[in-house]
Amino acid sequence: MTATQGQKKTLKTEIELFITNKVKELRKANNIGQKKLSLELRLSISFVGRAENPYSKAKYNLNHINEIARFFNVPFSYFFPETHLEKDCIEEYLDIHPKAKARNEKMMRDYEEKARKEREAKEKAKKEKAAAKKKATSKKK
The missing domain is CATH 1.10.260.40 (lambda repressor-like DNA-binding domains)
Structure with a gap:
């Protein structure tokens, strides 16, 4: 509204x-x-x-x-x-209160950024582990 x-x-x-x-x-x-x-x-x-x-x-x-x-x-x-009620009252509340909406959007961006960094760190650790394993098997030969 x-x-x-x-x-x-x-x-x-x-x-x-x-x-x-x-x-x-x-x-x-x-x-x-x-x-x-x-x-x-x-x-x-x-x-x-x-x-x-x-x-x-x-x-x-x-x-x-x-x-x-x-x-x-x-x-x-x-x-x-x-x-x-059929209406999404949280979305309605955020539309009525722009400061709360801005805080919510920032929180979601921060959460997504943290999740992205965690995924990248896991992928990096996985690659490092694979590289170390490959290096260890190549030394055995």
Whole structure:
């Protein structure tokens, strides 16, 4: 999802929005305000409002979800879809957060470079061993 001139960019993935909407539904169904829920979670008064805003980076973590489930007396699973979402939420997250994407790409390049060097070192050692073996058999003759 990309933003055009003048539009805000959503800062949450599909799964984060799903969870946020489930909390919001439950909160409204029980006539609980954002402030009250923030206080129940022992967070800043504005946290729930920011978590419910798709243009804010604030989101619930697993500890928050557990406390919300306890507060409303619902199962933890209430906040998750019955099956996985079809969208690749990690790719979506990396698209939303370019710094995380850059770190991930650097990590992958570093990993590939290390693997390449290890392969080259193994090949070199194998060639050296073969050459030493060949030299040893030629000395015996």
